[in-house]
Amino acid sequence: MSTPLLAIEDLNVTFETRKGPVRATRDVTWSMGREKIAIVGESGSGKSMSARAVLGLIQPPGRVEARRLEFDGIDLRGLRPRDWLSIRGRRISMVMQDPRYSLNPVMTVGQQIAEAYVIHHGANRAEARRRALDMLAAVHIRDPERVYGTYPHEISGGMGQRVMIAMMLIPEPELLIADEPTSALDVTVQNQVLAIIDEMVTRRGMGLVFISHDLGLVSSFCDRVLIMYAGRVVEECAAADLHKATHPYTRGLLACQPRLGERAAELATLNRQAEWAR
Amino acid sequence: MSLGAGTVGAGKTARPSMKLLRGIATQLGTLCLTILGLLFVTFFIGRVVPIDPVLAIAGDRATPELIEKIRAELGLDLPLYQQFWNYLVKIVHGDLGNSVLTAKPIIQDIATYFPATIELAVAGTLIGVLAGVPLGVISAARQGRWIDHVVRVVALAGYSVPVFWLGLVGLLVFYVKLDWVSGPGRIDAVYEYIVEPRTGFMLIDCILAGDWEAVKNALSHFVLPALILGYYSMAYIARMTRSFMLEQLNQEYIVTARVKGVSERAIIWRHAFGNIRVPLITVIALSFAHLLEGTVLTETVFAWPGIGLYITHSLFGADLNAVLGGTIVVGVSFVILNLLSDALYTLLDPRARAT
Amino acid sequence: MTVKSWLLADTPHSRTQARLGQAYIGLTTLLSNPLAVVGLVIIGTLVLVAAFAPLIATHDPYQQNLALRLKPPSAEFWLGTDALGRDIFSRIVYGSRLTLTIVCLVAVIVGPVGLAIGVIAGYAGGITDRVLMRITDIFMAFPRLILALAFAAALGAGIENAVIAIAITAWPPYARLARAETLTRKGSDFIAAIRLQGASPLRVLFGHITPLCVSSVVVRLTLDMAGIILIAAGLGFLGLGARPPSPEWGAMVAGGRDYLIDQWWVATMPGIAIFVVSLGFNLLGDGLRDVLDPKMR
Numbered sequence: 042m043s044t045p046l047l048a049i050e051d052l053n054v055t056f057e058t059r060k061g062p063v064r065a066t067r068d069v070t071w072s073m074g075r076e077k078i079a080i081v082g083e084s085g086s087g088k089s090m091s092a093r094a095v096l097g098l099i100q101p102p103g104r105v106e107a108r109r110l111e112f113d114g115i116d117l118r119g120l121r122p123r124d125w126l127s128i129r130g131r132r133i134s135m136v137m138q139d140p141r142y143s144l145n146p147v148m149t150v151g152q153q154i155a156e157a158y159v160i161h162h163g164a165n166r167a168e169a170r171r172r173a174l175d176m177l178a179a180v181h182i183r184d185p186e187r188v189y190g191t192y193p194h195e196i197s198g199g200m201g202q203r204v205m206i207a208m209m210l211i212p213e214p215e216l217l218i219a220d221e222p223t224s225a226l227d228v229t230v231q232n233q234v235l236a237i238i239d240e241m242v243t244r245r246g247m248g249l250v251f252i253s254h255d256l257g258l259v260s261s262f263c264d265r266v267l268i269m270y271a272g273r274v275v276e277e278c279a280a281a282d283l284h285k286a287t288h289p290y291t292r293g294l295l296a297c298q299p300r301l302g303e304r305a306a307e308l309a310t311l312n313r314q315a316e317w318a319r
Numbered sequence: 320m321s322l323g324a325g326t327v328g329a330g331k332t333a334r335p336s337m338k339l340l341r342g343i344a345t346q347l348g349t350l351c352l353t354i355l356g357l358l359f360v361t362f363f364i365g366r367v368v369p370i371d372p373v374l375a376i377a378g379d380r381a382t383p384e385l386i387e388k389i390r391a392e393l394g395l396d397l398p399l400y401q402q403f404w405n406y407l408v409k410i411v412h413g414d415l416g417n418s419v420l421t422a423k424p425i426i427q428d429i430a431t432y433f434p435a436t437i438e439l440a441v442a443g444t445l446i447g448v449l450a451g452v453p454l455g456v457i458s459a460a461r462q463g464r465w466i467d468h469v470v471r472v473v474a475l476a477g478y479s480v481p482v483f484w485l486g487l488v489g490l491l492v493f494y495v496k497l498d499w500v501s502g503p504g505r506i507d508a509v510y511e512y513i514v515e516p517r518t519g520f521m522l523i524d525c526i527l528a529g530d531w532e533a534v535k536n537a538l539s540h541f542v543l544p545a546l547i548l549g550y551y552s553m554a555y556i557a558r559m560t561r562s563f564m565l566e567q568l569n570q571e572y573i574v575t576a577r578v579k580g581v582s583e584r585a586i587i588w589r590h591a592f593g594n595i596r597v598p599l600i601t602v603i604a605l606s607f608a609h610l611l612e613g614t615v616l617t618e619t620v621f622a623w624p625g626i627g628l629y630i631t632h633s634l635f636g637a638d639l640n641a642v643l644g645g646t647i648v649v650g651v652s653f654v655i656l657n658l659l660s661d662a663l664y665t666l667l668d669p670r671a672r673a674t
Numbered sequence: 675m676t677v678k679s680w681l682l683a684d685t686p687h688s689r690t691q692a693r694l695g696q697a698y699i700g701l702t703t704l705l706s707n708p709l710a711v712v713g714l715v716i717i718g719t720l721v722l723v724a725a726f727a728p729l730i731a732t733h734d735p736y737q738q739n740l741a742l743r744l745k746p747p748s749a750e751f752w753l754g755t756d757a758l759g760r761d762i763f764s765r766i767v768y769g770s771r772l773t774l775t776i777v778c779l780v781a782v783i784v785g786p787v788g789l790a791i792g793v794i795a796g797y798a799g800g801i802t803d804r805v806l807m808r809i810t811d812i813f814m815a816f817p818r819l820i821l822a823l824a825f826a827a828a829l830g831a832g833i834e835n836a837v838i839a840i841a842i843t844a845w846p847p848y849a850r851l852a853r854a855e856t857l858t859r860k861g862s863d864f865i866a867a868i869r870l871q872g873a874s875p876l877r878v879l880f881g882h883i884t885p886l887c888v889s890s891v892v893v894r895l896t897l898d899m900a901g902i903i904l905i906a907a908g909l910g911f912l913g914l915g916a917r918p919p920s921p922e923w924g925a926m927v928a929g930g931r932d933y934l935i936d937q938w939w940v941a942t943m944p945g946i947a948i949f950v951v952s953l954g955f956n957l958l959g960d961g962l963r964d965v966l967d968p969k970m971r
Contacts, residue, residue, distance in 0.1 A: 125580075126580050129580040135578045161580060205575075479949055484941070645820075646824040653816070
């Protein structure tokens with residue numbers, strides 16, 4: 042890897058609260074190229090915060106400090122709002138969890154996708170509409186014409202996520218962050234959406250950061266896995282080597298996954314040790 | 320791997336017009352019920368509350384014949400529900416009774432005075448919208464900065480100040496001391512007999528009459544009460560706009576827009592503001608309704624010949640019927656505006672339409 | 675362990691500790707908001723002035739002195755004298771009692787009535803709920819000031835009548851609020867637990883659900899007080915309210931109207947008092963809402 046696509050060193054996201062400063066991430070360090078990495082952790086582990094810090098979405102009373110926070114050589118620390126406009130969407134994009142909330146309720150789905158195109162490629166309405174329709178077809182939505190004119194509350198969760206993916210990929214970014222994109226979906230639909238993400242990312246040679254709380258889901262799908270606990274990265278290894286993981290938290294997570302045909306008197310649970318959180 | 324397209328919720332786009340009609344029917348039903356309730360309350364005030372309703376309506380200087388006439392009219396010996404029914408029938412026919420002071424049918428008096436009130440209320444609401452909406456949006460967009468604090472304080476003051484006192488202070492400063500505007504009244508007496516009341520709206524009548532001196536004069540009388548009501552309206556609208564905007568700016572779809580690379584200005588005006596347009600219309604309708612109500616006090620201060628002044632004059636003249644008549648007219652307008660704003664909300668919000 | 679860390683402990687050991695901790699957090703939040711503090715100070719001052727009116731007033735508010743009428747503010751008459759030679763400052767001081775009385779009376783009527791209706795409607799559900807809410811909606815759509823005016827017109831002047839007139843149109847929002855809160859709590863597990871223990875509906879309603887609704891009702895009341903003061907002053911301005919020679923602020927403004935041009939203080943001073951008190955309630959109400967409304971926390 043010459044210049045890593047994304048390089049993070051000692052990322053600390055801190056929130057000032059009434060009860061004192063709360064550290065959402067502690068000295069988080071990792072980097073990636075055009076590969077698919079997964080960040081796995083439970084709620085409060087800091088995985089989403091890291092992603093939002095990369096996109097500069099942390100607002101006061103949150104504070105972002107890092108020794109290094111670079112995207113393709115560009116220093117993301119202290120960027121001016123104007124500079125972000127050329128990075129967000131255009132070079133880094135993010136798909137979020139629940140399309141019921143992450144899509145604008147009073148704009149049609151098609152308008153929102155077209156907007157993403159117009160901002161970065163400045164086309165006229167007809168051109169943008171055409172591109173949006175193409176994108177809807179690319180995420181395997183049948184009848185893109187009809188779906189273009191629907192409102193977010195009129196479509197299902199699975200379709201909403203496809204729309205989200207279409208919207209975030211239409212400006213052709215190099216890095217996609219997927220923040221729990223399937224957590225709000227039915228299990229049956231999850232695989233479909235995952236497949237679409239996989240297809241799009243591979244075809245375009247993008248980098249992917251897949252955030253999830255489901256270890257089993259990502260291990261089959263991504264190249265590398267990062268495990269986070271209480272704001273720290275506690276384990277980092279290739280997806281194929283997960284079973285060789287050393288940190289007790291990871292081992293605990295692996296053990297907690299029930300397997301068919303397993304004979305056990307009790308299901309394994311996680312025994313948290315205080316030192317993991319230090 | 321099979322990839323089917325997701326399904327649209329069944330039946331949601333099927334026959335929206337049926338749902339809409341049903342919704343409108345319900346709203347109309349509520350409207351009628353509410354007006355009925357209002358009329359019952361005014362009936363109650365007129366007949367049940369006073370110790371002697373006849374005396375209350377006739378006034379204490381009435382002749383014995385008048386008292387007898389009114390007693391017969393009111394049909395006080397009839398059971399209460401029958402009295403109420405007669406009352407309703409009369410109102411539906413536009414018979415609000417006769418004013419003791421002017422001896423004319425109350426409905427006629429009100430028709431003469433209502434346009435003046437509408438004039439003020441419309442102007443006030445217009446000012447409130449033109450000033451209040453942008454201020455509310457900017458205040459929310461720059462939350463915590465100085466402009467936010469200024470707008471909040473100014474709006475808060477508008478919320479807390481008694482409108483009749485503000486009117487007096489306004490007159491004191493701008494009329495008495497600075498002589499920038501004319502004093503109480505709608506137009507100088509000089510013009511009052513020259514300008515023919517065609518529409519009932521003084522400004523329009525003056526323009527129609529082509530008398531520019533009269534127009535200027537009417538404007539100089541109009542500007543202060545309109546501005547004061549406008550301030551009131553602005554305070555409410557700015558506060559609600561700010562509150563709505565802040566609520567929107569906390570939503571996930573705003574994060575999505577930011578992630579997409581949408582400029583801050585577009586986020587505020589296209590995304591967030593686009594989501595509050597509908598509730599804002601509700602707020603504007605309510606503000607108009609409140610101004611209609613508030614004119615009672617403002618018109619007293621500015622001697623503005625509107626329905627508010629009519630009510631207070633009737634009040635001082637112990638003409639209960641006229642007070643109630645005015646109350647009914649304002650009350651019904653208020654109720655209609657209230658429910659209209661609800662109906663508008665249902666009509667305009669794409670989410671409400673489908674559910 | 676210091677008192678503060680005991681109060682802020684994440685795992686309180688007793689209900690008292692938890693309650694005191696909540697109160698402490700609430701208080702510090704409230705006090706950290708400068709505007710809320712201003713509101714608190716204003717209302718506090720109002721209460722003190724009303725309570726100690728005889729000590730604070732410089733003159734007898736009813737004492738007329740026609741030789742000294744319409745005098746400007748001076749060392750003797752801090753805010754000047756009115757058309758009958760009465761000291762305006764003292765009248766404002768004593769008028770605070772009237773203002774406070776109206777506010778308290780309305781609150782005492784409107785709060786419990788609205789709460790009761792809302793809680794019953796929410797808990798009972800079904801036809802009771804529908805009927806009660808219909809009535810509430812109908813009353814909610816009525817214009818407050820005009821109806822209060824009509825009522826007061828029919829009942830005659832007098833402070834009790836003004837209070838009744840205002841209360842009649844002011845209760846609906848509280849019913850709605852209480853009903854919403856009740857609906858939220860009705861299905862919760864602890865209510866089910868209490869009912870399984872054999873609590874009668876009355877006990878559930880008034881012993882458990884109602885206390886939970888109180889905080890939002892209190893916030894709303896405080897915010898509404900500002901508007902109620904303005905309506906009461908408006909009624910006073912129109913001559914419906916406390917009968918003369920009571921030093922009701924709205925009536926005082928009306929009394930000063932004829933002398934506005936040369937003796938502006940007669941109408942202006944009482945108006946400032948109305949403004950300040952209304953502002954105080956608004957500020958305090960906003961501050962309380964930030965503290966008690968979980969969404970804002």
